[in-house]
Amino acid sequence: MRIGCVILTTGDRPEPLSAAVSSVAGQRGRATEIVVVVNADAPRATTEAIRRLHEGLVLVTPGHNLGIPEGRNLGVEALGRCDLVLFLDDDATLAERDVLERAERLFRVDPTLGVVTMRIEDPETGETQRRHVPRLLAGDPTRSSWVTTFLGGACILRTDAFTAAGRLPGEFFYAHEETSLAWRMLDLGYRIRYVADLVIHHPGLPPARHAAYHRLTARNRVLLARKHLPLPVGVVYVGVWAVLGLVRAKAGSRDLIRGFVEGFQGSAVDRQPIRWRTVVRMARYGRPPII
Numbered sequence: 001m002r003i004g005c006v007i008l009t010t011g012d013r014p015e016p017l018s019a020a021v022s023s024v025a026g027q028r029g030r031a032t033e034i035v036v037v038v039n040a041d042a043p044r045a046t047t048e049a050i051r052r053l054h055e056g057l058v059l060v061t062p063g064h065n066l067g068i069p070e071g072r073n074l075g076v077e078a079l080g081r082c083d084l085v086l087f088l089d090d091d092a093t094l095a096e097r098d099v100l101e102r103a104e105r106l107f108r109v110d111p112t113l114g115v116v117t118m119r120i121e122d123p124e125t126g127e128t129q130r131r132h133v134p135r136l137l138a139g140d141p142t143r144s145s146w147v148t149t150f151l152g153g154a155c156i157l158r159t160d161a162f163t164a165a166g167r168l169p170g171e172f173f174y175a176h177e178e179t180s181l182a183w184r185m186l187d188l189g190y191r192i193r194y195v196a197d198l199v200i201h202h203p204g205l206p207p208a209r210h211a212a213y214h215r216l217t218a219r220n221r222v223l224l225a226r227k228h229l230p231l232p233v234g235v236v237y238v239g240v241w242a243v244l245g246l247v248r249a250k251a252g253s254r255d256l257i258r259g260f261v262e263g264f265q266g267s268a269v270d271r272q273p274i275r276w277r278t279v280v281r282m283a284r285y286g287r288p289p290i291i
Contacts, residue, residue: 001083001084002082003030003033003083004032004034004076004080004085005032005087006035006072006076006086006088007020007021007024007034007036007037007075007089008036008037008072008090009038010042010090012040014046016091017091019093021036021054022053022054022093024094024100025054030100032086033079035059036053036075036090037072038061039071041063041065047061058079060075066170068152068173070168072152072168073167073170076159076167083158083159084104084107084158086100087156091203092200092201093123095199095200103118110191112189113158113190114165114185114191115150115156115157115158115182115185116156116157117134117149117150117195118154118199119133119196119200120132120202121199121200121201122203123202127204132151134149134151135194137286141196144196145193145194146192146194147193147285148183148285149179149183149287150178150192150194154200155178161185161188164188165181165190166181166272169181169227172223174212175213175217176217176224177220180223180228183224183289184272186281187275214249214256215256217256218242218256218257218260219262219266221237221245221260222260222262227269228289229273230273233288237289237290237291240290
């Protein structure tokens, strides 16, 4: 199976980006096509330096920030024909040289496997943060399991499943775009596996460091419900996350409220509600779409 890699960058972290590219290019016994999307208005010197990181690297320069989901979609479009696509952040690296080889075997033996989401480990502390374990009861982060969403910068997707599910929703810009795609994949009959022994090294930074974090996470929770959930489930989902968000946000509560309002006031969404049997299936995996 042919694997392609899409790395999203703004071009302002040259050393981590170089390490990310090297970790993919150095995978054992595998020539992997690498696409780097510069999701910013980067100077020519920056883009030329990126081109020199790896022979055959494909560089995509839209000229401005398209947002994370649309940037990754553009990267997939730039790949040649690949059966699998790896999404990697520009400050992350594959921890071992056989990560892609082992992941490929999982896809080969299970045609229903749509996504492998890998374990993120801080390279200095060895810690896996709770938020990086994509299940409701995180428990032991070294335990693998079936899940209902995945980590956007540490995953491998079956390309046909990615396309069939409609790709990542560009209108989300940042936050929860992976969940939107995951729910569509699940509704199409694919499965998502958290594989704890496939490890990505990534610094353990707090997500709230992004200025728009509280607003966009709240807005996109509403968009998720509007796009994908049966009405009764969607009402509960938004209500639960409004309460949890206000409890957790503290200083960001004003931005959170603004985000929820934006989610309801926005233009009409392309509604693609999942089936009730998918809701039941998600509940069996331990995370019904109400939390």
